[in-house]
Amino acid sequence: MKTVIEAKSLTKAYGDFTAVDQLSFSLEEGKIYGLLGRNGAGKTTLMHMITAQQFQSSGELLVFGERPYENNAVLSNICFIKESQKYPDNFTVKDVLQLAPHWFKNWDAEYAAQLVEKFRLPIKRRVKKLSRGLLSSVGIVVGLASRAPLTIFDEPYLGLDATARAYFYDELMEDYVANPRTVILSTHLIDEVSKLLEHILLLHDGKILVNEPAESLRGGIFTVNGPKQQVEDFTRSMNVIDRQLLGSFARSTVHHSLSEQESLHAKQTGLEIESVSLQQLIVHLTSKPSNGSGEVSLV
């Protein structure tokens, strides 16, 4: 499979503060990536560097095998939709949609028109006068209809109602299946999109905490509740990522694929097993301050 993005020791520092710290990773073609992490984890900085809107302090970053800076061959294949996208004061929605085909070569005007209807965008209105939710919709329409080989959404849903968000996820999935491309979705509403994501890149304090297929994260994570001793016995040979004690009771979060025998054993010893959602897992992993040890091993 072709590599779309390759980062080696990618670093961005602002004075003393290191927003992105020695990142090394590669993203493959034709997947939906979830770029997750708390505010200030370095997600937006990373996306700005991928699109050459910001410059790295050190390290190497290749997009489609080339450096993206001032490189039309790369830039014309990227569509980056961000929450902070600026529009000229006098531009209407129509102006934006008429310019988009010049910048995104796979632009599908017909599809854009369908989306405009679906998101109820008033195309003659000035972008500046749109509500927050409709402003987000403009970005979503451009992002989807651009069909760019690398499409990046940075929290594209701000102010969008639940219905419109559901539309967005459905459209993204449908159009992605019909027109495969690489999508990076940065979001805080993890549970809403967890079904869409194929691979998770979790950033924490500028470092990669998790870089794994979503499947392996979704499948084998659960919590075990019960008397302290039993929980400890049960989880002894498992990968425990979190442990909480409440008097004589314990609650452990474990990354492990349960066998049938093990579930039966748990039931017999009075242990309670609960599944953990992707969002809960991310909260778990990022609620502690980073100890600087880098990637958490989940496998």
Next chain:
Amino acid sequence: MNSRVNSVIKMHFKDKWSWFIIPWMVLLSSFVINLIVASLVDTPEGIKTGGLASIFVYMLCGGIIVLPQTFPFALGFSVSRRDYMLGTAGMLGLVALYCSAILIIMSLIEQYVIVGWNVNLNFFHFSFMDPMNMFNLFLVYFFAIVHLFVTGFVIGCIYRRFGKNGMFIFFAVLLMIVTFFGYMAVYQGWLGDFYTWVTKYSIVEIINGASIVMLALSVLYALFSYLLLRRSTV
């Protein structure tokens, strides 16, 4: 010209108001006021006004405004800095062409068709222009518009690249330099020397000389703007 440079020109064209309509609304409002004044006042030598300057001042403002309005938008939608720069330069060329042409036409009307707008008003044509041919005058307008716009643009670039503080320091230093040379010019008698040197030439030669200086400065500012934009982020 590559198609992405073209697309930047198309982007600017979307804002017809700022580029094509507002500058003429500014100029024509000044013109109308002067017309009214000229029709009320009856002087044998007629009325001369500097209202024409308003369109040039507008170009300076336009240059300052265009960058914050369109650069983050274009860069955010995958346009390279180089294409943005070239497209904006192309747009400026078109607008300067359009404005200079209309100014020439208005000056011809004032001179030959409706002489002095029937109220003895000199708004678009002045007697010192008489020795210049139309092409010469056109170039003078063209270079002046380009120069003022690019001056505004470089200010916008300094702000983009270095922010509020950079802007403040830049103008503080500029003010000090100008003040220093201002005093020097007076104390060292440079001003007088300059005056004697300049007045050796005819008014047309002076205007043409100034236009060439403006053209050279425009090129310099444009290169400097590009250097700043190359390192600008969104």
